[in-house]
Amino acid sequence: MAYFGVDSALGSASPDAGAPAASGDTPVRGQHPSAPIPVQGPAVGSSVRVPLGDGGPQVFPLILGGAEFGWNVDLESSHAILDTYVELGGNAVHTSDSFASGRSEHIIGQWLHSRGLRDDIVLGVRVGGHADNPGLDPVNLVRAVEASLTRLRTDRIDVLYLDATAGSTASLEDTLATAEWLVEAGKARALGAIGYTAAQLVEARIFASAGYPRITVLDVPFNVLRRHEFDADLRLVAGAQGMAVTPSHALEHGFLAGRQRSKLRGALSVRGAQLAANLNRRGGRTLRALDAVGAELGVPDAAVAVAWLLAQKLVTAPIVNAYAPAHVEELVQGVGVRLSRSQLADIARAAE
Numbered sequence: 618m619a620y621f622g623v624d625s626a627l628g629s630a631s632p633d634a635g636a637p638a639a640s641g642d643t644p645v646r647g648q649h650p651s652a653p654i655p656v657q658g659p660a661v662g663s664s665v666r667v668p669l670g671d672g673g674p675q676v677f678p679l680i681l682g683g684a685e686f687g688w689n690v691d692l693e694s695s696h697a698i699l700d701t702y703v704e705l706g707g708n709a710v711h712t713s714d715s716f717a718s719g720r721s722e723h724i725i726g727q728w729l730h731s732r733g734l735r736d737d738i739v740l741g742v743r744v745g746g747h748a749d750n751p752g753l754d755p756v757n758l759v760r761a762v763e764a765s766l767t768r769l770r771t772d773r774i775d776v777l778y779l780d781a782t783a784g785s786t787a788s789l790e791d792t793l794a795t796a797e798w799l800v801e802a803g804k805a806r807a808l809g810a811i812g813y814t815a816a817q818l819v820e821a822r823i824f825a826s827a828g829y830p831r832i833t834v835l836d837v838p839f840n841v842l843r844r845h846e847f848d849a850d851l852r853l854v855a856g857a858q859g860m861a862v863t864p865s866h867a868l869e870h871g872f873l874a875g876r877q878r879s880k881l882r883g884a885l886s887v888r889g890a891q892l893a894a895n896l897n898r899r900g901g902r903t904l905r906a907l908d909a910v911g912a913e914l915g916v917p918d919a920a921v922a923v924a925w926l927l928a929q930k931l932v933t934a935p936i937v938n939a940y941a942p943a944h945v946e947e948l949v950q951g952v953g954v955r956l957s958r959s960q961l962a963d964i965a966r967a968a969e
Contacts, residue, residue: 662706665952667933669709670833670861673807674739674775676709678927679952680863681945682938683712687720689888690940695724700732701942705949709739711863711936713780714765715746722768730770740771741863743811743836745780753779754787755795762804776834777805782812789820793829800830809834809863815850822858832860836936839864840873841925841968842895842903855931867935868922869895874944875904875918899968906967910960916950923951925964 666675681702686695699710712721722742729735742765745753750761758779766772777799779792799805810818810832818832825831835855839847843866855862868874870891877892878901907918914921926935939945956964 660706671859676739677707678934680709680711680934680936682936683721683725684716684938686724687717692724696728697942698939699728701945711741713743714761719768726769735771739775741776742774743778743780753785753792755791758795774805776807776809778809778811780811793824797830808832811836815854818854835860835862836865838866840867840869842869861933862931863934863936865936867926867937873922902967906964917947919947920951923948924954924956928956
């Protein structure tokens, strides 16, 4: 099992950061002589990259989602989470114009600008769900992309996810024709999709053969408890078209991290209700299976849940959300875990 060290950091550390003093020198004030030597140079995870679709950008196989930014996580904490992700080798961030009504994009945009990392980050943005520009018709799609670019303080989106989950009434041809203009104008580099049926994806490929841009990335709400949403038809189409699958809801709203195991009392928040939906026998069996594998490998449940997803055929990089830097450290461990066939079978059986 490989593990990406939590102490890894981009750049080199200064001599005052805890390195032992040279022979005869006085130790740094406040630093114990037996303190560990800090790791210098790029993070171990910075060398781990996979292609995001045919001819797509090279990304870390775990995408940091911004669904909690501006909602359950404030600006300062969000930036700390993003910093930790990059320090551990991550380079792909996902958000949506509907997350916290655009506040997630504001927060990520401020972070990209203040850190000077725009050229180093692969930025995925889902559009189509904002109340001001709903749907994927030509007018709203262009307005949504322009609004997202403004909030993100950037001039392009690396992967533009077309969100059809709300049942857009726009024709697929109109949407792809508009997306073609966005790509040619340099405002989007690649296309992703969420909420499209297998039949619609086949239709989109037919349009691509006529010159429209291809959909190369597919987002499906998918984890060990939601295997039904990535059905056989979607799998067949995604595999045939060589799509990169970036599953969202990788931890089932945080349930698979294993922190919440008992019923909550009183009025439930939105997140509390989502967690409570899995506090049943099936959910309990699944967490116990994750516990057993985690104990065997020495990693937390969240890392096992990520490793299970990465072991699934077609999955390129799950989209994960975090509430704190420590959660990122747990999740990244899953990239270095390789589950055996028996471990995968035990987890899947428990979740049936």
